Amino acid sequence: MGKVYVFDHPLIQHKLTHIRDEQTGTKDFRELVDEVATLMAFEITRDLPMEEIDLKTPVSNTKGKVLSGKKLAIVPILRAGIGMVDGILKMIPAAKVGHVGLYRDPETLKPIEYYVKLPSDVEERDFILVDPMLATGGSAVEAINSLKKRGAKNIKFLCLVAAPEGVEEIKKEHDDVDIYIAALDEKLNEKGYIVPGLGDAGDRLFGTK
Numbered sequence: 772m773g774k775v776y777v778f779d780h781p782l783i784q785h786k787l788t789h790i791r792d793e794q795t796g797t798k799d800f801r802e803l804v805d806e807v808a809t810l811m812a813f814e815i816t817r818d819l820p821m822e823e824i825d826l827k828t829p830v831s832n833t834k835g836k837v838l839s840g841k842k843l844a845i846v847p848i849l850r851a852g853i854g855m856v857d858g859i860l861k862m863i864p865a866a867k868v869g870h871v872g873l874y875r876d877p878e879t880l881k882p883i884e885y886y887v888k889l890p891s892d893v894e895e896r897d898f899i900l901v902d903p904m905l906a907t908g909g910s911a912v913e914a915i916n917s918l919k920k921r922g923a924k925n926i927k928f929l930c931l932v933a934a935p936e937g938v939e940e941i942k943k944e945h946d947d948v949d950i951y952i953a954a955l956d957e958k959l960n961e962k963g964y965i966v967p968g969l970g971d972a973g974d975r976l977f978g979t980k
C-alpha cells in the first residue's frame with residue numbers, strides 16, 4: 772500500500788511560501804523550485820540501501836557506510852517537472868534522467884502524451900517521477916502507466932503542491948506508489964487549478980503564458 776508523505780520541514784515550507792507568492796518572478800521562482808527539489812531529494816532518499824566498506828583514515832583502519840549502488844532514474848513530467856531535475860541531481864548526481872511529455876487538455880483536463888524517453892534498463896531501476904503540481908491526478912496517473920508499461924516496478928512520485936483529488940486518484944489507480952509532497956492544499960477550482968496553489972507551474976518556471 773503506497774504511503775503519502777507531506778514534508779513539513781521549515782526550510783521547505785519557507786521556500787514554498789515564496790514560490791506561491793504571485794509577486795515572485797521567474798528567476799526567483801525557478802531558483803526556489805530548484806532548492807526545494809534538493810531538500811525533498813534529501814528526504815526521499817532516506818531509505819536508499821547502504822553497505823559497509825573498509826577504509827583507512829589518517830589515524831586508523833575503520834569501516835564506513837556507502838550507498839550500495841542502487842540504480843535510480845529521475846523522470847520529470849514535461850514541462851514543469853524539468854524545473855525540479857537539477858535540484859534532485861545535486862543530491863544523486865549518478866541518476867539517469869528519463870522524460871515523459873504530457874499536457875493537460877485545457878477543456879477536458881485529460882492528459883495527452885506526446886513524448887517518452889527512458890533509460891534502457893528500466894526494469895533494474897527505481898524511478899522518481901517528478902512534477903511540481905498534482906491537481907486532478909490525470910497527468911501523474913498517465914505518466915505512471917507509461918513507466919509501468921515499459922517495465923518500471925518501483926516508482927515514487929514527488930511533487931511540490933498537491934490537491935486531495937490528485938492524491939486520491941493516484942492511490943486509486945496505483946496503490947503501490949509512494950507520494951511525497953511539500954504541501955497538501957485545499958481543493959481544485961472549476962478550471963482544475965489547485966487552491967491556493969501557485970498558479971501554472973510551467974508558465975511561472977519558464978516565463979511563458
Ligand code: PRP
Nearest residue numbers: 849850851874875906907908909910973
Ligand atoms: C501541469 C502540471 C502537471 C499537470 C497537473 O502541466 O505541471 O503536469 O498540469 O494537472 P493534473 O494533475 O490535473 O493532470 P500542464 O498540463 O499545464 O503542462 P505544462 O507542464 O507543459 O505546463
Ligand code: URA
Nearest residue numbers: 906964965970971972
Ligand atoms: N497545473 C498547474 O500548473 N497548476 C495547477 O494549479 C494545476 C495544474
